[in-house]
Amino acid sequence: MIYVVEVPFDGKPRAWFAFEREDLARKVHATRKREGWTIFETTTPRQLLQDCGKTSETQGAAEEHAEIFQLADTNGWDTTLYRADYLCGQLQYRTEPVAELDACFAAIKHDLKTCRMYLSNEEAATELYRDPIYGGREGFFAHMALREQLISMEVISDDL
Numbered sequence: 001m002i003y004v005v006e007v008p009f010d011g012k013p014r015a016w017f018a019f020e021r022e023d024l025a026r027k028v029h030a031t032r033k034r035e036g037w038t039i040f041e042t043t044t045p046r047q048l049l050q051d052c053g054k055t056s057e058t059q060g061a062a063e064e065h066a067e068i069f070q071l072a073d074t075n076g077w078d079t080t081l082y083r084a085d086y087l088c089g090q091l092q093y094r095t096e097p098v099a100e101l102d103a104c105f106a107a108i109k110h111d112l113k114t115c116r117m118y119l120s121n122e123e124a125a126t127e128l129y130r131d132p133i134y135g136g137r138e139g140f141f142a143h144m145a146l147r148e149q150l151i152s153m154e155v156i157s158d159d160l
Contacts, residue, residue, distance in 0.1 A: 040103035045072035
């Protein structure tokens with residue numbers, strides 16, 4: 001299980017879970033997508049140009065899509081490019097690998113005061129009592145949100 005705790009600037013914190021990384025990615029892509037922003041994508045310069053209905057031999061393509069030709073000149077037409085706007089900056093393609101989990105987490109926390117993601121039941125249960133965001137008066141609602149998730153998933157028992 002993966003647990004996410006979101007602490008907004010205003011309002012109550014909330015916690016939710018995903019069964020595994022693929023489920024988390026599906027949920028994030030379904031709920032965090034914003035016009036003009038990409039959460040995570042892999043492509044090549046050739047694919048980018050094909051998406052525009054062109055090839056490298058198409059008349060005028062080099063002028064019309066100079067940024068794609070620049071990527072191809074720098075990296076090659078079939079080099080894998082990674083795009084994760086929330087993590088790397090909007091419309092930025094890079095050759096260094098980007099993990100989809102990291103890209104999703106960046107999208108989740110984009111408009112929040114703070115956020116936590118735990119990759120296992122054990123980690124979430126341990127951090128419930130260790131992580132400073134759950135301490136004191138300010139952390140009460142975040143603590144309760146995660147606690148309720150852990151109880152509903154039968155990771156911890158309801159000892160109140």
